[in-house]
Every structure is written in C-alpha cells, then in structure tokens.
Amino acid sequence: MSIRTRTAWLFLAPMLVTLGVVAAWPLARTIWFSFTDANINDPSLAQWIGFEHYFGEFGLFANATNTDGFWNSDWGIAIVNTLKFACVSVTLETMSGMGVALLLNQEFKGRALVRAAVLVPWAIPTIVSAKMWGWMLHDQFGLVNDWLLQLHLINERIAWTADPHYALWTTVAVDVWKTTPFMALLILAALQTLPKECYEAARVDGVHPLRVFWRITLPLIRTPLMVAVIFRLLDALRVFDLIYVLTANDSSTISMSGFVRREMVENGNMGYGSAAATSLFVIIGLATVLLIRLGRVRMSEETA
Amino acid sequence: MKRFDGWRLALYLAAAAVTAISVFPFLYAISTSLKTGTALFDPSLIPATPSLDNYLQLFRSSENPFGRHILNSIMVSFAVVTLSLLIGVTAAYAFGRIAFKGRGLLLSAVLAVSMFPQVAVLSGMFEMIRFLGLYNRALGLILPYMIFTLPFTVWVLTTFMRQLPKELEEAAIMDGCGPARILRSVFLPLLWPAMVSTGLLAFIAAWNEFMFALTFVIDNDQRTVPVSISLITGASRYDIPWGKIMAASVVVTIPLIVLVLVFQRKIVSGLTAGAVKG
Numbered sequence: 062m063s064i065r066t067r068t069a070w071l072f073l074a075p076m077l078v079t080l081g082v083v084a085a086w087p088l089a090r091t092i093w094f095s096f097t098d099a100n101i102n103d104p105s106l107a108q109w110i111g112f113e114h115y116f117g118e119f120g121l122f123a124n125a126t127n128t129d130g131f132w133n134s135d136w137g138i139a140i141v142n143t144l145k146f147a148c149v150s151v152t153l154e155t156m157s158g159m160g161v162a163l164l165l166n167q168e169f170k171g172r173a174l175v176r177a178a179v180l181v182p183w184a185i186p187t188i189v190s191a192k193m194w195g196w197m198l199h200d201q202f203g204l205v206n207d208w209l210l211q212l213h214l215i216n217e218r219i220a221w222t223a224d225p226h227y228a229l230w231t232t233v234a235v236d237v238w239k240t241t242p243f244m245a246l247l248i249l250a251a252l253q254t255l256p257k258e259c260y261e262a263a264r265v266d267g268v269h270p271l272r273v274f275w276r277i278t279l280p281l282i283r284t285p286l287m288v289a290v291i292f293r294l295l296d297a298l299r300v301f302d303l304i305y306v307l308t309a310n311d312s313s314t315i316s317m318s319g320f321v322r323r324e325m326v327e328n329g330n331m332g333y334g335s336a337a338a339t340s341l342f343v344i345i346g347l348a349t350v351l352l353i354r355l356g357r358v359r360m361s362e363e364t365a
Numbered sequence: 366m367k368r369f370d371g372w373r374l375a376l377y378l379a380a381a382a383v384t385a386i387s388v389f390p391f392l393y394a395i396s397t398s399l400k401t402g403t404a405l406f407d408p409s410l411i412p413a414t415p416s417l418d419n420y421l422q423l424f425r426s427s428e429n430p431f432g433r434h435i436l437n438s439i440m441v442s443f444a445v446v447t448l449s450l451l452i453g454v455t456a457a458y459a460f461g462r463i464a465f466k467g468r469g470l471l472l473s474a475v476l477a478v479s480m481f482p483q484v485a486v487l488s489g490m491f492e493m494i495r496f497l498g499l500y501n502r503a504l505g506l507i508l509p510y511m512i513f514t515l516p517f518t519v520w521v522l523t524t525f526m527r528q529l530p531k532e533l534e535e536a537a538i539m540d541g542c543g544p545a546r547i548l549r550s551v552f553l554p555l556l557w558p559a560m561v562s563t564g565l566l567a568f569i570a571a572w573n574e575f576m577f578a579l580t581f582v583i584d585n586d587q588r589t590v591p592v593s594i595s596l597i598t599g600a601s602r603y604d605i606p607w608g609k610i611m612a613a614s615v616v617v618t619i620p621l622i623v624l625v626l627v628f629q630r631k632i633v634s635g636l637t638a639g640a641v642k643g
Contacts, residue, residue, distance in 0.1 A: 068544045069463040073471075076456035076519060079448075083511045084478050087489025094488050104492050164379055171380065177626055178384040181391055184625035186573040188591040189614040193394045196607050202406045204393065238386070292480075299482035302575040306595050318576070321484040325491075326580055335488045342485040349480065 088342070094335035101329040114336035121336055136337060138312050139320040140344075142229060146304075146316065147297035150236045155290055157237060158244025163274075165245065166252045183242035191306040194235045198222055225313035232304050232314060236297070244289055251285035252278070287356040294352065298345050317341045391618065398611035405608055419612035431613060433586060434593040437503040438617075441589060442571040445510045446564050453518035453563070454556065458548045460519065461526025462534060472523065479516035483576060486512065494581055503587045509577040514567040521566075525559035526552065565628045569621060590617050 095114055099107035116123040121136050131137045165176055182190065197204045198221040206218040221231045255278065263273045279286075301318035308314040315323070321341060325334025392410065399415040400407070407413065423431045459465070460472055490509050499505025529552060537547045553560075575591045582588055588596075594613045599606045 065463055066465045069459040069465040069468075072455045072459040072463075072544065072548075075452045076475075076515065079452055079511055079515060080475070080478055082493075083490075083508055083515075084481075084486060087486035087493060088481075090489030090492055091485055091487065099488070101491070104488075161383055164376070164383060167376055169373075169376055169380060175380045175384050177629065178387045180625050180629060181387050181622060184569075184622045185391065185618050186591055186621065188573070188575055188594050189394075189618050190390075192594060192610050192614055193390050196397060196611065197390060197393060199607075202408070202607075204408045207408045238390075242387070295480045299484065301484070302591075305575075318482060318484045321487065322576065322580065325488055331488050331491075338482070338485045338487060341482050345480075345482050349477075 091335045091342075092339050094332055095339045096336075097332045099331040099335070101325065101331045104331055107332065110332070114333050115340075121333075121340060135312060135315075136320060139315050139317045142314060143298060143300065143316045143318075145229060146233055146236070146300055147294055149230075150233045150240075151290060151294050151297055153233070153237045154240050154244050154293060155286075157241045158248055158289075161241060161245035162248035162252055165249050179242050179245060181242075182239050183246075185239070187239065187302050188306055190235060190239050191303050194231075194238075195222060195307055198231060222308050225311075228308045228314045232300075232307055235307060236300070236303055239303075240293065244293065247289040248282065248286065251282040255281055284356075291349070291352045291356065295345060295349060298348065299341070317344075391622075394611045394618075395615050397607060398615050400608055419606075419608040420616070423609055423612050423616070428585070429593065429597060430586065431593060431616075434588050434590050435617070437587060438572055438590040441503055441506050441510070442568050444504070444507050445514050445571040446567045448507065449511065449514040449518040449567050450560055450564055453515060453522050454553070454560070455548065456519045457522035457526045458544070458552065460523040461529075472520075475516045475519055479513055479520070483509070483512065487576075487580065490577070491580070499581075501582055501584045501587055503582060503589060505581055506574070506577055506589065509581070510571045510574060513574075514570055517570075518563050518567055521563045522556065522559060525556060529555055562628060565624060569624070572617075572621070 094104065094107065096109060096111055097107035098110050098113075110117075113120060115121055122131070132141060161179060165172065165179070185193070198206075200206065200218050200220040200223065203218075203221075205221070206215070209215045210218070219227060221227050259277050259281075260273065263277060268276075299318050300316050301322065304310060304314050304316050304319055310319055310323075317337070318341065321334050321338045323334075324330045324337060328334075396410050396412055397405065398419050399412045399417070401416050401418045404413060460468060486509070494500050494505050494508065497505070497508075499508065533551055533555075534547055537551050542550070573591060574589075575595070578589045578592045579595075582592070590613075594610060594617070597606060597610050597613060
C-alpha cells in the first residue's frame with residue numbers, strides 16, 4: 062500500500078467508524094431482531110424464531126388468519142398507502158416544480174422576490190407545515206372550508222384530515238406544497254446550464270415554444286431531472302412525520318414507516334416491527350436499483 | 366405586440382399566484398398566533414385585536430417548557446453539525462483528492478446510507494441508545510442524526526473538494542506539507558463557503574427531525590422542538606390551542622426562513638465562484 066493510499070484510509074477512518082456505529086450495526090441488529098420474538102421492554106430476552114414474522118401464522122406476508130387477503134391486512138394497506146402517496150406526490154411535485162422553474166427562468170421584474178417566496182415552504186419544518194395546514198383545513202373553523210363554502214364549491218364542511226376518503230390525498234397536497242420548491246430549485250439549476258444558442262436558433266426558425274420544451278429542454282435536462290425524481294421518490298417512500306401529525310394515522314393513511322413504529326414502539330412488538338422495517342428496507346433498496354437501471358437504460362437509448 | 370403583452374400579463378399573474386400560494390399559509394399562521402379566545406374562529410387575515418398572549422403563555426407554561434425545548438434543539442443541532450463537518454471534511458479530502466482502489470464503490474455506499482429508510486435502524490438504535498444510557502436524553506439524539514447528516518456532508522464536500530485545482534496541492538507538497546497540514550491550511554480556507562452551506566442544511570435537517578426525537582426521548586425536559594409542537598394540547602381533545610401551536614410554529618420557523626434566504630445567495634456564489642478564485 063502506498064503512502065498516499067494509507068493516508069486516504071486514515072482520513073476515511075473517522076467516517077467509517079461513525080457510519081459503522083450509527084448505521085451498519087443498528088441495521089444488522091434490526092435484521093437480527095426481525096428473526097426473534099423480541100419485546101421492546103427487554104430485548105435481551107429475545108428468542109430466535111426464524112421466518113415466523115414474515116411467513117408464519119401471524120406473519121407479514123403469508124398470513125393464514127387474514128381471510129380478507131393480503132391487501133386488506135394492515136401491512137398490505139400500509140404498503141398501498143405509501144406507494145400511492147409516493148407516486149402521486151412525486152409526480153405532482155415534478156410537474157409543479159417544472160412549472161415554477163420555467164417561470165423563474167424567465168426574466169421579469171421582481172423575480173428575486175418570487176424566488177425568495179418560493180423557498181418559504183421548503184424552509185418551514187414538516188411538523189410546522191403539518192400543524193399549519195391542519196389548522197387551515199380544520200373541519201369547523203378552517204379557512205379552506207370557509208372559502209370553498211363561499212365559492213359554493215362544497216355544500217358542507219369537509220373533514221379533510223379525518224375523513225378516510227380525503228385524508229391521504231390531503232397529505233399528498235400538503236407534501237406537494239412543501240417540496241415543490243426543492244424540485245423547482247434543482248430543475249432551475251439544470252435549466253440555467255442550457256446553451257442559449259439552441260433557443261435563439263429555435264426562435265429564429267419560429268418553432269412553437271411547447272415544441273421547443275419537448276424537443277430541446279426536456280431531453281437536455283433529463284439526467285438532473287431523473288436524479289431529482291429518484292431522490293424525492295426515495296424520500297417519499299419513507300414518509301412518516303407528515304402523516305403522523307396531520308392525520309389520525311389509522312389504516313386510512315398509515316405509511317410503512319408509521320406501521321413499523323406503531324408495532325415496535327406503541328405495541329412493543331420489536332421483532333415484528335423489525336421484520337416490517339427490514340421489508341421496507343428491501344423494498345426501498347429494490348426500488349433504488351430499479352430506478353437507477355431505468356434511468357440508465359433510457360439514457361443509453363438516447364445516445365445510441 | 367398584442368401577443369407579447371398578453372404573455373407578459375400571464376407571466377406576472379403566474380408569478381403573483383406562486384408567491385401567494387407559497388407565503389400565504391405562513392402569514393395566516395402568524396395571524397392566528399396573534400388571536401386569542403373567540404377571535405380564533407374569525408378567519409380574517411388581519412386580527413381585530415392582536416395580542417401576544419399566546420407567545421407569553423408558550424414560554425411561561427411549566428408543563429411544556431418551550432424555551433428549554435428550543436435550547437435542547439439548538440444544542441443537538443450544533444453538536445450534529447460540528448461533528449458532521451469535522452468528520453466529513455477529512456473524509457471528503459480522501460474521496461476528493463486521493464485516487465485509491467474502491468473509491469467509487471465506497472462513495473456510493475455512503476450515499477446509499479443517506480437514502481435508506483430511517484425506521485430500518487430504529488430497533489437496533491433503540492437497543493444501542495439504551496445500552497449507552499442515552500435513552501431519554503436530548504444529547505443521545507446526536508447518534509441517530511449522524512445517519513442522515515454525515516453521508517450528505519461527505520457527499521457535498523467531496524464534490525466541492527474535487528473542483529479545487531490540483532496545482533494548489535502540488536505546490537504545498539513541494540513545500541513539504543503533510544496531508545493534515547494541506548487540508549487545514551490549503552483546502553479549509555477555500556472550502557468555507559461549502560462548509561457554511563452544508564452546515565446549514567445539516568442544521569436544518571437535525572432541527573426538523575421528528576421520528577427519532579419522538580421515540581428516544583420521553584422526558585418532558587429533554588424534548589426537542591418538533592416533538593414539543595406536536596404535543597401542545599389543550600384541556601380536551603376538542604379544545605386544541607391553535608393560537609399557541611401557531612405561536613410556537615412561528616418562533617421556530619422565522620429563524621429558519623431568515624437562514625434559508627441568506628443561504629440562497631451563499632450556495633449560488635459558492636457553486637459558481639468556488640475555488641477558481643484561489
């Protein structure tokens with residue numbers, strides 16, 4: 062080993078030790094706990110029970126006592142809720158982020174002010190935005206119901222955060238409000254690297270702006286856009302705090318992370334909760350690999 | 366000419382709409398925080414009789430010591446940022462300046478850590494925190510918070526470190542400087558804009574964290590701000606003190622908004638100017 066390489070490992074050592082202690086070891090313990098009947102009160106009494114939590118009688122995936130089928134079990138519902146939340150919110154965020162980025166990429170008076178204003182939702186802590194919207198969407202005294210009533214868009218006040226028909230979509234809307242700035246900033250950064258000549262040539266040739274967007278802008282920012290979408294999607298798949306604070310966190314909205322925490326901490330079933338956590342970890346891992354593959358394949362098609 | 370005017374008009378309307386949607390909810394939160402009693406149920410933006418009662422109550426309440434919670438949050442966030450930057454900058458030096466076998470793989474592994482779901486370490490972390498006697502202590506939160514601040518810090522600082530010109534380091538090596546000295550005297554002065562921006566982002570992430578704080582701290586004196594806000598309750602389930610909740614929200618959000626608006630310029634100048642000037 063050369064001196065230079067030895068220096069590298071020496072400088073990496075503090076980070077490696079820290080990540081080993083705070084990430085690798087706890088993750089390994091969680092996976093181990095998922096094969097035991099550990100209880101939160103005294104994990105040291107844990108007994109090995111194999112795949113019981115996954116495929117046993119009361120397991121997460123092959124539950125014989127669950128006559129309604131997997132997708133109606135609490136875990137199945139949590140998976141569906143999370144996927145719905147993640148896919149819909151990331152799609153909407155990408156579209157609105159793109160819109161805001163295109164707007165901020167234009168030249169107009171007061172642009173700096175608008176750009177600063179757009180950052181406000183991003184700067185607000187998730188818990189605060191959950192409480193803020195919880196108040197505005199309050200069924201009795203909320204501003205939103207008031208406005209909608211005055212505009213005659215609804216006939217009676219709606220319990221946005223409690224009614225199972227609306228609760229999940231309400232969390233999606235609040236999440237879109239909060240994370241659009243993040244998307245917009247990343248897309249804007251990408252837009253600002255684009256060569257101006259293309260656009261001038263297109264304008265001289267009289268190409269329709271929409272066509273310019275589809276044929277020039279979108280292909281050119283594809284890679285940074287994909288990166289932003291992947292980051293947001295992985296973030297959305299582990300959602301917990303927004304749903305926990307804004308809604309009742311019951312089966313109509315509970316996410317996979319919420320399910321894990323409920324089983325582990327509130328019900329004390331550390332082993333069962335760990336099995337759910339491990340499953341979530343595997344699902345997110347697979348999603349990551351899939352998304353990166355998908356992004357690359359498309360990109361290589363583009364160049365071929 | 367006519368089409369041009371219409372387009373301008375649409376642009377300004379869109380800009381106004383985006384601004385209103387972004388800012389209004391927070392303005393309404395400020396307005397609510399100044400209302401008390403039945404005034405709360407009047408949805409107008411400008412309070413008829415503004416009062417600071419909610420703010421006074423917030424800091425006087427002994428069962429939910431909000432001032433203490435703010436101190437806890439500041440303490441934890443500062444510790445997390447300091448540790449992440451210290452460990453991050455040495456790692457970034459190795460990643461950014463030295464070509465060694467397995468560098469790409471290791472860097473991807475670090476990025477993967479920042480992406481994995483935090484509940485995946487919940488039970489293992491719970492066991493460790495109890496074992497170390499850190500359960501129910503605000504400072505114990507430093508441990509789980511490093512999971513998301515450290516990989517991110519390493520990643521961003523590595524990107525910045527790579528942009529610095531090679532000649533700087535070569536000149537220092539010629540002068541007989543060791544790696545520690547090069548990092549401290551050559552790179553650190555050039556990296557400070559990057560350190561400020563990553564530090565701020567890490568600070569915000571730690572300040573906002575909710576799940577670990579909710580799970581690992583039960584004691585009222587040791588809570589951090591997000592959990593504190595989520596637990597502000599009234600006499601009954603139907604008597605939620607919205608004015609007080611909004612007051613707490615405003616108190617913790619205004620410093621963040623100020624930081625982010627200042628930081629916006631920092632990251633732009635940090636990215637574009639970088640170390641080319643050096």
